[in-house]
Amino acid sequence: MAADLITPPAPQVVALRGLSKSYGDQVILDAIDLTVERGEFVALLGPSGTGKTTLLRILGRLEDATSGEATIAQRTSVVFQEPRLIQAQKVWRNVVLTDGRGTASKARAVAALDEVGLAPKADAWPKVLSGGEAQRVGLARALYRSPDLLLLDEPFGALDAFTRRTAHDLVLRLWNDHRPGVLLVTHDVEESILLADRVLILGDGHVQADIPVELERPRDTTSAAFNATKRLVLHHLGHVSARPHTTSP
Template identity: 55%
Template structure:
């Protein structure tokens, strides 16, 4: 097991943001969180990452959780390798450098080891951020809209990369996304948050790899959109 949450309650200025959340993320599975803005998705992820401790309930995370945000958050005056080294919890220079170079090879950036962050494309920068998370050898990978700012083709290549790393490393993944189709393509199950509660759970019973345009995936996407209150609207004449 990577993470277990029981009866989690989180308040901001007296307002309940997370209301009695129960959630389990196991190693070797991808769980996606979808919901409207303000439903509590990113707040839940931050609690699991240890970035927010003002809550009640039980939160257990085995091993090391690491986070990848929508913005890569690379330090511009450090090379790509040095940025990735910062993710090594030991930070022993020789081993950190070796580990950084290893994971940069895993994400396809072996040719950009000494590059400066501002010279990277959007996809390269997000690959570097992913490498920085991987160097800590996490049991739980927390992804907060990591592909939201990428163009469509780069996003698809990042989906393929994530799934390959997921199979190779066997960590658990909690993915926060606004893209329902992305959740269907990547996740084993999708949780719909409404007003700080898990309102719906949809298990994605499809083999990987899955295509966005496949009829089977489209059925799940339509179902989730309906649960989110989004229906197809015909153009007005």
């Protein structure tokens, strides 16, 4: 009998088992178990200093865990709160910056910029961009890698309310078109419920709550169901400790 040569793509883009991270004797992440499936949109909420960025940096391979097991999709992109553009490089060059294969393609950069509505700015310098445009270049750079896992660390935090709403629509469209797994760090409860399939609450080194958002898209922030979910998330957030703990001697 012929061997089955078709290997289905791994449905999980993140699988963490007992993942821990300490800085000195300060335990930031304490035996985290977490899975994210391809095509799933997960939001991560938690008070400042609970290790959200640390977790994203580990998933983005920018930081090592102290212990535990982690399986993470090979093609992973990170977008930070600040767009981190190199001012001395044109916009399209910034898009191909993380192309480690030495095969930087302007055509592919322009295609990625087109997806975020910025193809006409390909040859511009970053200094002419607005804050929202610069952040969209950051998204184009993430898309350029065709990620299976897209990590977003408070990417809308610095945007004004109007630009933020446009950015929400854009991220939802890109997610729909490409279906990566998304892990979005945010401190905005409404944003997490507007965008995600699941809201995780991180506190005291653990995932304290994993709340499914069972609302049809597009979501109406004024609906009773939306507000019921919001109350549930706020309730869980109210029980979370902000401070990382230290190991006992």
